[in-house]
Amino acid sequence: MNESSFFLSLLTFTFLSAGVVKGVSGMGLPTVAMGLLGTVMPPAEATAMLVIPSFVTNVWQLLAGAATTRLMRRLWPMMLGIVIGTVGGTTLLVRVNPLWSGLGLGSALMVYAGYALLSPALSVPPHVERWISPIIGLFTGAICGATGVFTIPAVPFLQALRLERDELVQALGLSFTVSTVALAIGLATHGAFRLEQLGLSATAIVPALAGMWLGQTVRVHINPKLFRQCFLLFLALLGLELASRPFR
Template structure:
């Protein structure tokens, strides 16, 4: 524990676990948002590099559960259907992950907070992009590149994918599943990439491991709540929480 407390105080660790529970809860209810909540919450009192390291293992574990909830065969079907997004996204994720230690803190926070806030504002305002022709490989590649670029630096690559899946009217169960597959593959790549970048090391991996239990507990509760309470209301609450988180990151980027 001495290593952990050299990174974060006991009070900070308790707060980090509470944030992980909240992130897991919302992840269980709507299928995404864990990295955004973790990076926003943790970076409010920790350096961005430690906050990013902290979200890696909880994200890896919860996405594996989400991707495989309907079984490996269904997950493989989703991989084949969205292979362009996955391939391009992973390539950009690996490339951009090496910029974490190069970019200044304000730039990094702005690159995370801006897309999150914009996505939430569009959704809360009721705008739902629609592609009458369905899936478009060119657009899928473009969305994958944007999502991967942001994901490599911040661990957050959900909003572009969610917007694209909504635009092509993806069936609800498959939309949740492909999110788990995409985020899971991205989490595996992110783990390897940040071992190379030095963000995930012998010290920070212990902090990330400590957040596993609260994140999984939160996700278990979220799945139970999802089965019992109207999802639309929780989705609205989630968007408002994410909007506040994104605006807070922008505030920190602009004001320090």
């Protein structure tokens, strides 16, 4: 198998697997994709690969419900913070030595996996939400820009708002969509999002959507709690592997 065929096989496997996780759990595609691709390429290149499939699958998730407009009105300060933080944070992703950006990616994966495994019952009251929302957005954007991971602290914050299940799924779709667009803008600003990467990223749409369909199909036949725990443990081990590379 030549290098080109190997890379396409790796891309297909990565986004098929990430799509399955998203289909089962409603999230995790960019996180899984970044973790797997980050083991074989610099995080900046891996981030460019996930832009289009992440955008397509998250827009699909955002629009699959009736609360889109209401959530946009409620969460716009957080979304603005995500855009500002992400565009600024991509400076680190592009300019820092890939080993150290890999350390940041691995650390973000471990923090998210640890939080999700513990699942603390947090709650954010309305009067706190108003002022903390843009701060959460800025921190999420900075981490997203520097590592390509969209989840911390956006996911815990949105879960703490105690939204209805369908609203939470849409809110996550909104947050991830805005993060993806801001990431693409940041990469393009620094010359790290090239035309050939756009084509490769587009090829990942099919396995990502196929994986989502497969995940949604098998979701009713498996124990979702056990699947989630296994997925998070895998994510933690992947993060540990990436984070340990600079010290070998």
